[in-house]
Each structure stands twice: as structure tokens, then as C-alpha cells.
Amino acid sequence: MSAAAALRLSPEDNVVVCRRPVLKGERVEVDGHVLIVADDVGLGHKLALVPLAIGDKVLKYGMPIGSMTQAALPGSWVHMHNMKSDYMPAHLRDAQGDRA
Amino acid sequence: MTGAMQPGASWQGWLRPDGRKGIRDGILVVYLVECAHHVARRIVEAADDARVQLIGFPGCYPNDYALAMMKALTTHPNVGGVVLVSLGCESFNREALAAALTEAGRPHETVVIQRAGGTRAAIAAGGAAVARVRADADAQAVRVPMGLGDLVVGTICGGSDGTSGITANPAVGRAFDALVDAGATCIFEETSELIGCEAHMHRRATSPAVGAAIVAAVEHAERYCRAMGYGSFAPGNAEGGLSSQEEKSAGAYAKSGNRPISGVLVPAQIPAGPGLYLLDVVPPGDPKFGFPNIVDNAEIGELMASGAHVTLFTTGRGSVVGSAIAPVIKVCANPETFARMHEDMDVDAGRILDGAATLDDVTAEIVALIQRTAAGAETKSEALGHREFVLTYKATGPAGPSCLAA
Numbered sequence: 001m002s003a004a005a006a007l008r009l010s011p012e013d014n015v016v017v018c019r020r021p022v023l024k025g026e027r028v029e030v031d032g033h034v035l036i037v038a039d040d041v042g043l044g045h046k047l048a049l050v051p052l053a054i055g056d057k058v059l060k061y062g063m064p065i066g067s068m069t070q071a072a073l074p075g076s077w078v079h080m081h082n083m084k085s086d087y088m089p090a091h092l093r094d095a096q097g098d099r100a
Numbered sequence: 101m102t103g104a105m106q107p108g109a110s111w112q113g114w115l116r117p118d119g120r121k122g123i124r125d126g127i128l129v130v131y132l133v134e135c136a137h138h139v140a141r142r143i144v145e146a147a148d149d150a151r152v153q154l155i156g157f158p159g160c161y162p163n164d165y166a167l168a169m170m171k172a173l174t175t176h177p178n179v180g181g182v183v184l185v186s187l188g189c190e191s192f193n194r195e196a197l198a199a200a201l202t203e204a205g206r207p208h209e210t211v212v213i214q215r216a217g218g219t220r221a222a223i224a225a226g227g228a229a230v231a232r233v234r235a236d237a238d239a240q241a242v243r244v245p246m247g248l249g250d251l252v253v254g255t256i257c258g259g260s261d262g263t264s265g266i267t268a269n270p271a272v273g274r275a276f277d278a279l280v281d282a283g284a285t286c287i288f289e290e291t292s293e294l295i296g297c298e299a300h301m302h303r304r305a306t307s308p309a310v311g312a313a314i315v316a317a318v319e320h321a322e323r324y325c326r327a328m329g330y331g332s333f334a335p336g337n338a339e340g341g342l343s344s345q346e347e348k349s350a351g352a353y354a355k356s357g358n359r360p361i362s363g364v365l366v367p368a369q370i371p372a373g374p375g376l377y378l379l380d381v382v383p384p385g386d387p388k389f390g391f392p393n394i395v396d397n398a399e400i401g402e403l404m405a406s407g408a409h410v411t412l413f414t415t416g417r418g419s420v421v422g423s424a425i426a427p428v429i430k431v432c433a434n435p436e437t438f439a440r441m442h443e444d445m446d447v448d449a450g451r452i453l454d455g456a457a458t459l460d461d462v463t464a465e466i467v468a469l470i471q472r473t474a475a476g477a478e479t480k481s482e483a484l485g486h487r488e489f490v491l492t493y494k495a496t497g498p499a500g501p502s503c504l505a506a
Contacts, residue, residue: 019454061265063350065346085344
């Protein structure tokens, strides 16, 4: 597959979107950045492109999609464990047994 | 894909007395309270005809929204005739609905279970009514050429994930641009899934009044969602890589394309002219009857009530639903989902991710499929027998400024 494993949707973005599942330790080149993937991350999930600090706005499509609640290094998975909505809380199921 | 029509090509539709044209000629059996649901379902089952479809409203208490929705849905241009099934003592204003059908020139009959003599007699009476209404609809059918400019196309997303906003949704957005350019009417909705996009939408409004209405609608949606405690963000969205309501919104917003926004509609309001419209699905005021729409088919119902002939449904996680009345075209965003669920998916937009297709390839496929569907080809959900429908209570308010359409 020739396409890069991750996609930066807008030049302002500080996260990239995985075009396929990526594995911990994998080297991903995107938009002039080289990331070493820190976690196994699924298709459609996000990786930090640059170091992100607590309180930083997460930018995707050039738009803020929430704020960091934990710091993240480049290549780290960015999701609900380290970022949150600036608008309203999300709800989750406890068990995700169907994802085995 | 095969048999793509050329732009401007036309097909044969059904001309209705109000001047609108339909792409299907459905016969609706409508239960007016849950107590009539079983009888209505048996009438539909006995008809054994994909054209005969079941819709209904479960509540016994009256509701202006439900009546307006039912009037709009039963006089939808895809509907040729209607059989109403009433228990007899419910509050639904069946006389007003029947009067609207008469005014719209639709063959219709009403079966009242308490008058007919109970379940068995009402099922028999309903079956006979369906046969008469269908024959009347056929006798008065007027077939006319119809093209893209006659179409009203809606879009929703369901089961969104991190791929929705980069494959299926922008492809539908470009299809909307092509449809609007061809003179069609396009409707996007899910006001509560546009939270965070209001400033950008404001810049696309055709007038200051429309721009103000857009911002007001989204601000109200946010207040409403806060009061309810939830946005539209569901567990599956998170599993698919979305982390916040506004991230989901940004991806959902891509479905609207890039054309100017001509107006804001309320459910069951028909657009004043061609162009792109936002359907504000969040009811006015403080939460009264609960969530604005409990599930995707409630939103599809509102798009249909505002005239949608066909709905483009983008999905990442993999919805399987279709709809009564108007075909649903499933645009699958996620290649892993498509591999598992291809029998339910009309378009494989996930090919964009690995470079197997461009956004424009998928856009052209969507527009061609709309034309084939309008010409009578079954969508995947139609062929699988999906005819979902749900209508619940909602508060109503004044209509939006679609009359300000340029």
C-alpha cells in the first residue's frame, strides 16, 4: 500500500488520523514528521503529531475538537483517556466485549 | 458500477396533484395508535407486496407535531395511496389526516377497529381497503419525465467513526454540491451534531437572517443537549476513534458540501425552492418530550416529511436500516466495515483511504446511484426488506426562514 499510514487533514492540525490500524513501535511518516507509534491504534483513531500539553486545544480539520487532559508525546494515541470535549461530556458503555 | 446515467438524463416519475413528482408509488398502511399496530402489520403482511408499507404513531395523547408529520408523510410524492387504521378511541385526529389526504388528491380509506368488529374483521376490511386504494392509485397514476432538478435529497449519518469525516461525509458533500448545481434541493440536519460548526455555517448563509437562524438553531441545540445530559455522541463513535461531540460534528458537517445555505427548515416544512437547507431537528423551548430524535429513523422520517425522495446515509460502524416511503442509500465510510457488511452497503467510500478511489470517483458513483434509484432500482436496504419507521412525540414551534431563500 503506497498511501501513508496516517493523514493530516489540515495544515494547522496537531493530530493525524490513521488510515489503517497501526502497531506500537511502527514508524509513520506524515507531512514531514516522523512518528514512532506509542500504542496500538485502530483505523480512524488519532495520533499526536507534536508534543501536546494539558489544556492544549486538539486541532483536526483545522478546527478545535477538544482539549488535552493529559500530556501526550508525538506518536501517542489521542482519545478520551487524554482529551475531552470543550462542549459536553460523552457517555460510554462499560463493557466492549464485541471488540475481541 | 454500471449503467451510470449522464447528467441531465431523466426517468419516469409519478406526478402528484400538488405538482411534486415521486420516485416510488407506495401504498401506506398507517396505525394511528399502538393499539392498532398489530392489525395494521397484519394488513401489510397479508398484502405481500413490497409497495405496501407500514408506518404509524404509537401515542394515545394528541400531538401537533405528530399530526403535521403524518400529513406530510402520507402526502409525500412517493406515496400513491393510504389506508388509515384507527382503534377508535385514541386522540389522533384521523378526520384531519383524512381531510389532508382528500385535499392532496390521494386515494385513502380509514378502518376503525372498534367499528369493524375487532381484530379479525379489521384485518379483513383493511386488506380490502388496500386492494381498492392500490387500484385507485394505479388508475389515476400520471407518469412524467423527472430529472435531478426535481429531486429532494436528504442526508444523515449513523454509526459514525473516525473514517466518516474523511471519506463518506465529504463524498456526500461533493454530491450535494453537484445536485444543488443541477437544480436539486438538498437537506442536511442533525443540528445537535453541528455544535462547533455554527460560525462556518453562518458564513455560508444566503442572507443575514438565514445566518442568524443557523447560529440560533445550533446554540439552542447545545442548550437542549446540555439539559438532556447527552449530545449525540454514542459509545460506538468513541470505539471508532471519535473523541468528542465537536469532532463528530466537524466530520458530520462535511456532508453539507460547500454551497450557500438557503434556509433553515423545521420538520415537515417543505423547502421554498431548490438549494441547500439545514433541517433544525431540535424542538423549541426546554426539553419537553425527551431527546430531539431518539434514533436515526426518526431523523429520516423528518427528512421525508420535508420532502426528501431519497436519503444518503453515511455510516462508519455499519448501520443496516432503510426506511418506509423513501429509499435509503448507504454510503459506507470504513473499509473494514464494508468488508464485513458489504451486502448492506450501496457505496464503498472507504476505498478513498487506501488510494483505490478518489473523492471525486465516489462522488460520481453516489450521483449515478441516486439517478438509478430514482429510476426504480432497489437500494441494498430496499432489497433486504428494510422499511423502518419511527415517529414519537415532539414539541413544535414557528417555521424557519426558508421563505428567505434566494
